[in-house]
Amino acid sequence: MDVLPDRAARAEFPVGERQLIMKKLIINHDRLKEARDAFARFHFPVVGGVADSGSISLVMGDSRTGKTFGAKSYLGGFPQRPGERGMIYPALLVEMPASGGYRAILENLADAMSIAHTLRMNNSVLTNNILRGLEFHEVELLIFDEVQDVCDIKNPRLASDFKRLMRKILNLEKASIVCIGLPETYGLLSSDKQLVGRGGLQYAFLHPYSWDSDEERKSFRLLCDQFDEGMPFLNKSSLGATATAERLHWVSQGIIGLLKNFLFIAGSLAINDGSIHVDTTHLAQAYDWIKPPQTSFNPFRDDWSKKPDTVVTTAPLTTHDPFAKRKRSAHAQ
Numbered sequence: 001m002d003v004l005p006d007r008a009a010r011a012e013f014p015v016g017e018r019q020l021i022m023k024k025l026i027i028n029h030d031r032l033k034e035a036r037d038a039f040a041r042f043h044f045p046v047v048g049g050v051a052d053s054g055s056i057s058l059v060m061g062d063s064r065t066g067k068t069f070g071a072k073s074y075l076g077g078f079p080q081r082p083g084e085r086g087m088i089y090p091a092l093l094v095e096m097p098a099s100g101g102y103r104a105i106l107e108n109l110a111d112a113m114s115i116a117h118t119l120r121m122n123n124s125v126l127t128n129n130i131l132r133g134l135e136f137h138e139v140e141l142l143i144f145d146e147v148q149d150v151c152d153i154k155n156p157r158l159a160s161d162f163k164r165l166m167r168k169i170l171n172l173e174k175a176s177i178v179c180i181g182l183p184e185t186y187g188l189l190s191s192d193k194q195l196v197g198r199g200g201l202q203y204a205f206l207h208p209y210s211w212d213s214d215e216e217r218k219s220f221r222l223l224c225d226q227f228d229e230g231m232p233f234l235n236k237s238s239l240g241a242t243a244t245a246e247r248l249h250w251v252s253q254g255i256i257g258l259l260k261n262f263l264f265i266a267g268s269l270a271i272n273d274g275s276i277h278v279d280t281t282h283l284a285q286a287y288d289w290i291k292p293p294q295t296s297f298n299p300f301r302d303d304w305s306k307k308p309d310t311v312v313t314t315a316p317l318t319t320h321d322p323f324a325k326r327k328r329s330a331h332a333q
């Protein structure tokens with residue numbers, strides 16, 4: 001993880017660099033630890049033991065809760081290295097394609113191991129090359145991201161081809177698989193007895209931060225404070241103070257990706273203003289720019305006690321429908 005220069009130095013950087021600091025900020029927070037711990041547990045069930053093989057597990061959670069970020073962070077500890085016969089890829093992350101069917105899944109897997117493929121190669125040849133490649137490159141952990149896209153009940157043929165491929169990989173007893181997906185992925189995988197039978201389908205659920213318990217409030221306030229610490233301003237902005245954090249929780253639903261987007265917008269406004277920190281006017285303006293058109297309440301400007309009981313938000317819930325609307329209960333406190 002990059003070490004940030006001190007506040008005063010960061011605040012003096014050219015605006016483009018300050019913008020990039022906000023964009024690239026990495027926060028070492030509770031949910032990231034939870035995600036990394038889950039990957040570690042699925043990879044090495046016995047601490048200090050050997051990598052597991054032949055088991056499938058799942059990391060699921062709402063969109064933007066940090067699943068992919070957690071996987072990449074964990075994989076950073078297992079870089080590829082040259083072996084006697086060729087490259088060794090101890091752990092690989094392969095994103096499932098949004099389109100292109102089964103062939104596109106195979107091609108993404110092949111690409112992850114730099115296995116050449118041509119259109120003249122049929123699927124069964126490519127599958128065999130991939131299975132051989134996994135052994136040859138000594139892959140011990142295979143992480144499939146966006147699994148809900150290829151296990152969709154609307155496309156049963158693709159789902160059954162993909163599950164068959166996973167069974168073939170698991171049958172080699174060389175690597176384990178961790179799937180990443182939205183919460184519905186659990187149902188899509190657990191209905192397959194043959195898959196569940198291979199390792200029991202352990203799972204980890206990456207929840208948004210809630211505001212309903214002291215412990216969660218503390219964790220979310222700490223998260224806000226960590227963002228504050230990393231922002232490129234001379235002074236801190238008290239983002240972790242209870243009143244501000246509660247409002248930040250309300251606008252972000254406790255989801256790190258949404259919080260990061262929001263603070264980026266507010267921080268950009270503060271840089272444009274030449275401000276020494278992010279203040280309430282920046283937060284209020286940022287919310288005006290993201291709030292659903294049919295709403296008027298702004299938690300950074302209006303009386304907090306008048307907040308609506310139910311919020312309709314345009315926040316992305318799934319990768320399929322980034323503008324899906326959902327109703328949720330606001331903090332009923």
Ligand SMILES: Nc1ncnc2c1ncn2[C@@H]1O[C@H](COP(=O)(O)OP(=O)(O)OP(=O)(O)O)[C@@H](O)[C@H]1O
Nearest residue numbers: 025026027032063064065066067068069256257319
């Ligand atoms: N620990 C972190 N520090 C800083 N930024 C983070 C962290 N975790 C996640 N983010 C940011 O939050 C956003 C969402 O994270 P990520 O892509 O991992 O979510 P996801 O759960 O995979 O979502 P989706 O289901 O939509 O793919 C990304 O922009 C990512 O950079």
Ligand SMILES: [Mg+2]
Nearest residue numbers: 067068069145
């Ligand atoms: Mg993701």
